Each structure stands twice: as C-alpha cells, then as structure tokens.
Amino acid sequence: MLKILIFYLSIQLIHGDYKDPIYPVQNPCLAILDRLSDMASSFLNCAVSRARPFKLCEGCVDTFARLQDLIGLLDKTYSDVDRTITCKQFLESYDTIQIVAQLISFVQNIWSSSFCDSCITGYNDTNGTIHYSLTESTTKFIQKKMTFDYCIFNATGRIVPIIPIDLNVTLNTNVCTVCLPVYNDINEFFIKMTQDTKNGVCMDIVDTMNYTRLLWSKIYECKRHDPDYMAVMGISFFIPTIVLVFYISALFKGERTQKKLSRQKRLPIHSTTAAIVGDRTWLWSNPND
Incomplete structure (x- = not known):
C-alpha cells in the first residue's frame, strides 16, 4: 500500500500543474507579454506580406491597433498586489537587452515611417472590434x-x-x-x-x-504633355532662331559703313585777331576817311 502511495505522489510531482506561489493565477504582466508576442508576430507577418504592393497601413491597421492597446496596458497594469510596479517596469527592469522595448520601438517605427497616420485615423480596439476611418484626401x-x-x-x-x-x-x-x-x-x-x-x-x-x-x-508608353512645358520649349526654340536669322541676314545683306570724322579748319590766331581789330577800327573811325 505504501509503495502505491509513493508511486501516485511521484506521478503527481511529474505531471503537476504549478502556479506562481505568490499568485495562484498567472501573473498579469506575463499574460500581457504572451499576448504582445502573438500580436507582434501577426503584425510583422502582415507587414511583410503587404510589402509588394505596399498596403501596410490599411491592411495591417487591425493588428497594429491591438498592439497599441496592449502597449497601453503595460502602463496601466501592475505586477504586484500593492500596485507599485507597473508591467512596463516589471518587464524592462534588470534587462540590459530591453527586448520588449526594442520590439515596441521596431513596430511603431514601421508604422510611423510609412506615414500611416496620414491616411488612417481614429483606429482603436473596442471589445475586440477594430474601428478606423480614412482621411478625406x-x-x-x-x-x-x-x-x-x-x-x-x-x-x-x-x-x-x-x-x-x-x-x-x-x-x-x-x-x-x-x-x-x-x-x-x-x-x-x-x-x-x-x-x-x-x-x-x-x-x-x-x-x-x-x-x-x-x-x-x-x-502603355503614354507621354504626358504639360502645356506649360510645351510653351517653354516653344519659346526656347523661337528666340534663338530669331537671333540666328538676324545675324545671318546682317552678314550677307548688311553693309558696313564707316563714318569719317573731318577736322574743323580754324583760322590762324593772328588772322582772327586782325579781323577783330579791323572791325573795331571800322566802328570807331570815320568811314569817309
């Protein structure tokens, strides 16, 4: 009888279902961590599958919204009964690699670098149902x-x-x-x-x-002809053509004329003086003399 009891206890030790001795149920932070791991994996799978053609924002908004809710719970849920240690502190304390923090940063960087908030707004998880709306543009x-x-x-x-x-x-x-x-x-x-x-x-x-x-x-090899672009091309062709025609016509038909400057001939100084003196002499003298 004693052997049977020992054997039964051994089986219970091997196959026993153990819980945290402090918490009879699973730690809430560990439960969030498990859920965060699943949703992050789903988001990355969704993002990769929608890389070509790129439809990440509208195609993966549901998993991203659920991830955002889980990330928000890390600051609202506590790991201890006294509610002094948040789950974020619990999961990131004494962790030099910061796996959870790097995972969150990586996911949010994919969303922000894709500028998804420019086309999707108001996304949230309400009782497991994702609601979102597209911007007007x-x-x-x-x-x-x-x-x-x-x-x-x-x-x-x-x-x-x-x-x-x-x-x-x-x-x-x-x-x-x-x-x-x-x-x-x-x-x-x-x-x-x-x-x-x-x-x-x-x-x-x-x-x-x-x-x-x-x-x-x-x-389809369609060329887009912009009217402004065609106008610029026309002007760029027209003006050089006019200039070229002007110079060619000036070269073959124009006549070059050189104006010769003639020097003004002036009377000698003594002749001019004599004329003035003569006039003055005539003005003051008797013409009959």
Whole structure:
C-alpha cells in the first residue's frame, strides 16, 4: 500500500500543474507579454506580406491597433498586489537587452515611417472590434484611382493589374487619348497632396501612384504633355532662331559703313585777331576817311 502511495505522489510531482506561489493565477504582466508576442508576430507577418504592393497601413491597421492597446496596458497594469510596479517596469527592469522595448520601438517605427497616420485615423480596439476611418484626401484619391482603372478597363478590356510588371498589352489602343484627362486628374491631385501634407504622404498612396505612373508611361508608353512645358520649349526654340536669322541676314545683306570724322579748319590766331581789330577800327573811325 505504501509503495502505491509513493508511486501516485511521484506521478503527481511529474505531471503537476504549478502556479506562481505568490499568485495562484498567472501573473498579469506575463499574460500581457504572451499576448504582445502573438500580436507582434501577426503584425510583422502582415507587414511583410503587404510589402509588394505596399498596403501596410490599411491592411495591417487591425493588428497594429491591438498592439497599441496592449502597449497601453503595460502602463496601466501592475505586477504586484500593492500596485507599485507597473508591467512596463516589471518587464524592462534588470534587462540590459530591453527586448520588449526594442520590439515596441521596431513596430511603431514601421508604422510611423510609412506615414500611416496620414491616411488612417481614429483606429482603436473596442471589445475586440477594430474601428478606423480614412482621411478625406485618402478617400478622394481612392475614388480617382477607381475612375482611372475603370477607364483603362473600358479602353483595353482588361482589368488593371495590381503590379504592372510583365504585362502583355497592345500598344495600338486608345488609352493615351481616352484616359488622359483622368490620368492628369489623379496625378495633379497626388502632387497637391504632397504639397499640402506636412507630415508626409501615406506610403499606401505613394506606392499606388508610383505603379499608376509606371503603367501609364512604361507599359502603355503614354507621354504626358504639360502645356506649360510645351510653351517653354516653344519659346526656347523661337528666340534663338530669331537671333540666328538676324545675324545671318546682317552678314550677307548688311553693309558696313564707316563714318569719317573731318577736322574743323580754324583760322590762324593772328588772322582772327586782325579781323577783330579791323572791325573795331571800322566802328570807331570815320568811314569817309
């Protein structure tokens, strides 16, 4: 009987489920750490999968919002009963590598360097549901992009590819003529966005515009003729032509004339004096003498 009891206790020691002796349940900071690890992994997987074409901001906003909530909990949750040590202090104390801090900084740097806050605003996690909204300029850009894609589809009969590389197209289509107004519209709107946005344009929009320009200029070989640019080119050609014609006509038809300067002949000094004296003599003398 004693042997059976010892064997039973040994099995319990091997397969026993142990908890923190201080906390009968898992430490709340460790629970946040486990959740933070899972969400950071999900965000990085999402970011890498949306690198080409670049759709990180709108495509990964759900995982990023959940990460932000977990990061906020690190300052609001305590690891001790007396509520003196926050989870952030608990996870980062006595840690020279600062793994948690570096992970948070890395994730936030990806989001900020992509200027995602320029196109997505108001993102938050409410009871597991992510709510967010697009900025007004982002919504207008998406509408203009849809109009451009629809024009390409009507002109070619093909859906615009997500990445316009190695696309077999027929260059005798009327894309360049029919879709020029809508292309100029989206291109000018994007330029205006770059001028008006102080914090940088969302990389989702930048990457979309880059592919749109690639499709227009390289794939369909459409050239954008700017009226101001053509005017400058015309003036630059016209003025040198006028100058050249002037010099050629002056060379073959013009006559060079040289004006000879003639010296003024003056009377000798003594002759002039004599004339004056003679006049004076005549004025004061009797003409009858």
